[in-house]
Amino acid sequence: MKPLRAFWRLLGAAPRGRLLSFILLMTLGSLTEGIGLLLLVPLLGALGETAGGFAVGEALPSSADAGGTGGGQGNPLIEGLVSGLSWLGLTPTVGGLLLAFVGLVVLRSAIQFGRERLGISLQYRLVDGLRLRAYEALLGVEWRWIAAGRRSDQANLLLTDINRVGVGLHYGIGLLATAVTLTAYLTAALVLSWTMTILVLASGGLVFALMARQRRHALSLGYALGEANRELQSRVQESLAGIKLTKILGQENRHLAQFGQTLARLRDRQLRFATSTSLSRAFFQVVGAGLLATYLYVGLALWRLPVPELLTLVLIFSRLIPQFIAAQQQIAHWLHALPALEQTERLLADCRDAAEPIVEATTAMGAAPATTPWPIEEAIALECVNLTYAGRDRPALDGVTLRLLARTTTAVIGASGAGKSTLADVLMGLLTPDAGAVTIDGEPLIGARRHAWRQSVAYVPQEVFLFHDSIRHNLLWGGPESDEAALREALERAAADFVFDLPQGLDTLVGDGGVRLSGGERQRLALARALLRRPSLLILDEATSALDRENEARVRAAIEHLHGDLTLVLIGHRLATLEHADQVVVLEAGRVAAQGTWEQVRPDLAALPGDLIGAGLRDG
Numbered sequence: 001m002k003p004l005r006a007f008w009r010l011l012g013a014a015p016r017g018r019l020l021s022f023i024l025l026m027t028l029g030s031l032t033e034g035i036g037l038l039l040l041v042p043l044l045g046a047l048g049e050t051a052g053g054f055a056v057g058e059a060l061p062s063s064a065d066a067g068g069t070g071g072g073q074g075n076p077l078i079e080g081l082v083s084g085l086s087w088l089g090l091t092p093t094v095g096g097l098l099l100a101f102v103g104l105v106v107l108r109s110a111i112q113f114g115r116e117r118l119g120i121s122l123q124y125r126l127v128d129g130l131r132l133r134a135y136e137a138l139l140g141v142e143w144r145w146i147a148a149g150r151r152s153d154q155a156n157l158l159l160t161d162i163n164r165v166g167v168g169l170h171y172g173i174g175l176l177a178t179a180v181t182l183t184a185y186l187t188a189a190l191v192l193s194w195t196m197t198i199l200v201l202a203s204g205g206l207v208f209a210l211m212a213r214q215r216r217h218a219l220s221l222g223y224a225l226g227e228a229n230r231e232l233q234s235r236v237q238e239s240l241a242g243i244k245l246t247k248i249l250g251q252e253n254r255h256l257a258q259f260g261q262t263l264a265r266l267r268d269r270q271l272r273f274a275t276s277t278s279l280s281r282a283f284f285q286v287v288g289a290g291l292l293a294t295y296l297y298v299g300l301a302l303w304r305l306p307v308p309e310l311l312t313l314v315l316i317f318s319r320l321i322p323q324f325i326a327a328q329q330q331i332a333h334w335l336h337a338l339p340a341l342e343q344t345e346r347l348l349a350d351c352r353d354a355a356e357p358i359v360e361a362t363t364a365m366g367a368a369p370a371t372t373p374w375p376i377e378e379a380i381a382l383e384c385v386n387l388t389y390a391g392r393d394r395p396a397l398d399g400v401t402l403r404l405l406a407r408t409t410t411a412v413i414g415a416s417g418a419g420k421s422t423l424a425d426v427l428m429g430l431l432t433p434d435a436g437a438v439t440i441d442g443e444p445l446i447g448a449r450r451h452a453w454r455q456s457v458a459y460v461p462q463e464v465f466l467f468h469d470s471i472r473h474n475l476l477w478g479g480p481e482s483d484e485a486a487l488r489e490a491l492e493r494a495a496a497d498f499v500f501d502l503p504q505g506l507d508t509l510v511g512d513g514g515v516r517l518s519g520g521e522r523q524r525l526a527l528a529r530a531l532l533r534r535p536s537l538l539i540l541d542e543a544t545s546a547l548d549r550e551n552e553a554r555v556r557a558a559i560e561h562l563h564g565d566l567t568l569v570l571i572g573h574r575l576a577t578l579e580h581a582d583q584v585v586v587l588e589a590g591r592v593a594a595q596g597t598w599e600q601v602r603p604d605l606a607a608l609p610g611d612l613i614g615a616g617l618r619d620g
């Protein structure tokens with residue numbers, strides 16, 4: 001990735017008005033800096049010529065009557081500045097010049113304040129814009145792509161990598177300001193002595209070239225830091241997710257040691273970058289002092305420059321050197337952050353390639369996914385559906401042909417790994433088959449229709465996910481418009497009326513992922529949330545696995561009550577639910593091994609190998 005091009009591309013997303021204001025402030029700041037420095041020349045000249053006996057209000061000797069070589073006489077720009085002051089009615093006195101000088105410093109400070117504020121707000125805007133784009137891209141991508149990636153890498157990118165881009169951008173914007181200031185200093189120096197300026201440019205260029213290795217080092221450390229950050233993120237996420245297991249297994253020390261090692265690797269890389277930047281700063285300071293002494297010697301002894309000019313030049317160069325050091329540091333920081341930007345842009349490009357098509361409707365808020373309900377009139381049909389996950393030889397679904405009639409109940413059973421959840425994902429339009437077709441009332445479930453179809457589907461998985469929020473807000477994810485009565489009805493139908501016995505009722509916080517509730521309570525809340533959605537297709541994936549017999553019976557009664565209202569798919573082993581299904585589908589290694597009513601498939605089950613039915617089924 002070309003560093004300069006990447007910077008402009010990133011900056012290109014900034015609002016034009018703000019960017020132009022920033023550039024204007026940067027230029028004005030540098031202009032005041034340059035003019036302020038040039039005003040010092042006549043001042044120093046006047047002070048020198050009068051050997052300290054000058055009254056503050058006395059006019060400066062004009063170029064005509066001075067006759068000397070110091071004080072900028074003969075230099076058209078400085079004379080122009082002085083006569084500019086006279087034209088404004090300000091007699092160029094020592095006091096006047098001093099006042100003008102202080103005035104310029106005040107003005108420059110105000111401009112600098114504005115510029116820095118604008119620079120930071122630009123940086124935050126660009127970083128947040130990038131973060132939002134990355135998040136939006138992740139949300140809009142095909143499920144298959146998300147499932148194949150690592151959640152911790154995605155979290156790392158959204159949080160740490162984009163933060164690093166922000167830091168890089170901060171230095172990049174700083175570099176712009178430094179470049180403009182450097183230009184102003186060099187222009188001021190050029191006005192005073194072009195030979196000296198060329199000497200400065202040549203020596204500065206040489207030092208800059210010598211530091212190329214440090215810049216390459218910053219880039220490679222940027223890549224190494226990215227890896228260490230990803231490792232830390234995955235370590236933290238995994239450790240926290242598995243903290244219960246860690247405690248049960250008594251492996252706290254092992255986790256701590258691993259965490260310590262990951263941290264040490266991260267710190268090592270950060271420290272190497274900090275050392276490299278500190279070293280280069282120290283190197284520049286020493287070289288800078290040497291160069292300054294050389295310029296002074298050359299100016300005084302060889303080129304015999306007038307003292308006021310020379311003093312101002314030395315002042316300019318003494319300010320120029322820290323700016324030069326800053327520029328080198330800013331470039332190194334930008335290069336250090338470049339791998340994070342590269343990673344973000346790669347994610348955006350990958351997400352663009354794997355984006356799920358969406359039909360957009362125009363709303364008051366702008367474009368939004370269409371959410372028109374999609375009722376099933378006849379049937380959902382699967383025709384020779386094949387699906388193989390990336391990196392797998394064996395298909396998860398192999399030539400599956402099924403017909404789910406509208407408002408009937410289908411039970412899907414099969415051994416672990418038979419393909420039941422994959423079938424559910426295909427029915428929901430989350431996964432597209434590699435071959436074969438899925439149709440709803442004869443309409444193929446492809447392209448943007450898959451997203452639209454999901455608005456009419458509800459799914460209750462075995463591992464229920466609840467947001468760290470109140471029960472009410474968790475339920476409203478299912479039906480945002482639901483009123484109190486609708487919430488109560490859904491909770492009662494899902495046998496989740498335990499909510500009303502809680503001290504805070506619907507406003508009870510459920511904890512991270514619903515950790516403050518039992519597994520069975522979570523399942524019943526998830527069912528209530530699904531019912532609020534008023535779906536055309538409801539898929540329950542082992543949705544009663546965590547329930548005790550009493551609550552399972554209640555949920556089963558609720559499910560039986562739904563029979564005929566909507567199209568139901570029950571994935572599970574429990575005989576009691578299977579018996580009430582209109583059809584039972586038996587999957588084995590991704591194939592349909594048997595299909596029909598429970599009485600029809602029952603004899604086939606005995607012939608199938610392995611523990612297909614499971615103890616739960618035999619128990620009923």
Ligand SMILES: Nc1ncnc2c1ncn2[C@@H]1O[C@H](COP(=O)(O)OP(=O)(O)OP(=O)(O)O)[C@@H](O)[C@H]1O
Binds near residue numbers: 415416419422
């Ligand atoms: N994201 C994935 N990447 C690769 N392979 C996968 C993925 N998800 C599932 N599989 C594989 O696909 C096959 C079918 O898995 P699936 O989860 O559909 O089975 P299942 O019948 O739902 O199993 P269980 O009852 O244990 O939940 C299995 O061999 C599984 O290892």
